[in-house]
Amino acid sequence: MPFFKITVKTTVNTIEMSKLTPWIQLALLLCVACLFIPGSANAAATQANTSANNSSQLAQLKVTPKPCVALHKGQKCYLEVTFSWQHPKISNYCLVNTTRNQILKCWQQQATGEFDFDFQSTLTNDFSLRKHDSTVDLAQATIPVAWVYKSSKRAKSTWRLF
Amino acid sequence: MNNLKIKKPLISYFPLAAIIIAGASLSSASFANDISYSIRSDTEQTGITENYFELGLVYVVGSSPSFGEESNWANLGLIINGSYTWNNFFIESYSESGNGLVVGYNAINNDNWSLDLTVTTDWFQSNYENTGRYPDLNNKDYSDPLTVGGRLTGYLGNNIVQFSVNQDATGDHNGTTVSALIGRNWQVRNWNFHGIVGVEYASAKLNDFYIGVSETRAASTRFDFFDEGASSYEAGDSVSFSTEFGVTYPITEDWVFRVTGRVVTISDEITDSPYYVNKDSVATSFRTSLSFVF
Numbered sequence: 001m002p003f004f005k006i007t008v009k010t011t012v013n014t015i016e017m018s019k020l021t022p023w024i025q026l027a028l029l030l031c032v033a034c035l036f037i038p039g040s041a042n043a044a045a046t047q048a049n050t051s052a053n054n055s056s057q058l059a060q061l062k063v064t065p066k067p068c069v070a071l072h073k074g075q076k077c078y079l080e081v082t083f084s085w086q087h088p089k090i091s092n093y094c095l096v097n098t099t100r101n102q103i104l105k106c107w108q109q110q111a112t113g114e115f116d117f118d119f120q121s122t123l124t125n126d127f128s129l130r131k132h133d134s135t136v137d138l139a140q141a142t143i144p145v146a147w148v149y150k151s152s153k154r155a156k157s158t159w160r161l162f
Numbered sequence: 163m164n165n166l167k168i169k170k171p172l173i174s175y176f177p178l179a180a181i182i183i184a185g186a187s188l189s190s191a192s193f194a195n196d197i198s199y200s201i202r203s204d205t206e207q208t209g210i211t212e213n214y215f216e217l218g219l220v221y222v223v224g225s226s227p228s229f230g231e232e233s234n235w236a237n238l239g240l241i242i243n244g245s246y247t248w249n250n251f252f253i254e255s256y257s258e259s260g261n262g263l264v265v266g267y268n269a270i271n272n273d274n275w276s277l278d279l280t281v282t283t284d285w286f287q288s289n290y291e292n293t294g295r296y297p298d299l300n301n302k303d304y305s306d307p308l309t310v311g312g313r314l315t316g317y318l319g320n321n322i323v324q325f326s327v328n329q330d331a332t333g334d335h336n337g338t339t340v341s342a343l344i345g346r347n348w349q350v351r352n353w354n355f356h357g358i359v360g361v362e363y364a365s366a367k368l369n370d371f372y373i374g375v376s377e378t379r380a381a382s383t384r385f386d387f388f389d390e391g392a393s394s395y396e397a398g399d400s401v402s403f404s405t406e407f408g409v410t411y412p413i414t415e416d417w418v419f420r421v422t423g424r425v426v427t428i429s430d431e432i433t434d435s436p437y438y439v440n441k442d443s444v445a446t447s448f449r450t451s452l453s454f455v456f
Binding site for chain 1: 214349351352354410411412413414415416417418455
């Protein structure tokens with residue numbers, strides 16, 4: 001039984017803003033905003049989800065877009081995603097949410113497949129492509145859940161009086 | 163004909179400088195890395211959970227009583243929001259609050275209630291459309307009044323109630339404000355809606371400090387621009403009601419989009435001031451903003 005390890009890579013670019021003056025910081029932020037916002041979905045969608053350690057038998061599982069972003073930590077995050085997979089051999093495969101140990105969909109005698117899924121979770125979830133009745137992961141993908149405000153505590157300062 | 167123009171700053175300079183300095187220290191790479199790390203690893207880092215800093219731009223259109231005939235206005239402003247907590251002491255600024263920079267101590271905090279003791283130097287001076295009181299109208303040479311107070315916040319399910327009392331502590335005007343509000347959150351997928359209704363009492367001393375007209379002032383050359391001529395005015399107590407509805411959407415893990423609509427009643431005790439030519443009793447505003455969260 002071949003085993004294909006799929007690696008998810010996420011690149012995070014940080015800027016040492018503290019070394020800059022506040023107004024330069026703001027200018028940089030606005031420039032970044034112009035560049036970043038329109039392309040964020042595509043950038044995430046084209047982010048590499050898969051790789052393989054055997055080029056002769058390449059199994060792939062991709063999910064787009066990602067990540068799922070909620071406002072506060074602890075909130076349920078919603079994201080409509082599409083899983084796409086392929087395997088060199090025709091067989092019976094299943095897409096499994098390994099975080100919840102839940103089968104999302106199975107295909108009979110297929111080598112490729114797509115599945116639209118309404119993701120709803122407070123946590124990052126991992127998914128795998130497996131052969132039917134197998135627990136071996138052929139390919140893996142992740143939907144990370146991110147938050148803008150890391151605190152799940154009361155955001156008292158967001159409540160204004162007058 | 164009225165040529166008197168009152169600048170309506172969204173933020174005053176002192177809290178801006180202080181928050182930028184505080185923000186520069188908070189916005190270090192280590193803080194950003196902590197956020198990114200938690201996203202990938204889904205771990206919770208304690209100790210920094212209440213700290214954040216954000217910068218943004220806001221565009222506001224509104225209508226309010228004014229010193230000229232025109233009641234409609236528009237502003238492009240800078241948003242500087244942030245909070246930092248250390249051993250129950252906190253410093254916070256929320257540009258839309260009208261409270262400016264607040265330093266405080268969280269005295270009580272249980273499952274449902276939180277009591278903060280607060281000190282601020284610019285209560286009602288970082289105008290958010292608006293109370294009708296303008297800090298630089300009467301008092302060109304004043305120092306920032308130091309205001310002390312408390313706010314009791316109750317978290318009752320999805321509802322939040324907040325009661326607040328603030329008193330001038332430095333004798334600039336000896337004014338007092340008392341306010342109460344109730345708000346609620348709704349999450350519809352990743353859209354976060356909120357609604358707030360509130361009521362505020364402001365003492366006569368506070369109102370008079372900002373929009374009263376002294377005999378000396380009434381006789382000044384500048385004031386004679388008003389058609390009504392020189393007349394003094396002593397403001398009384400006022401009560402205002404407000405309601406707000408808004409939505410916040412996380413565009414990415416760093417960028418937040420907000421839209422807020424707001425309606426505030428302006429008491430006759432405010433608009434009866436001879437400074438006001440347009441004496442509308444209601445102020446409305448519509449804000450849209452984009453912020454980067456560090």
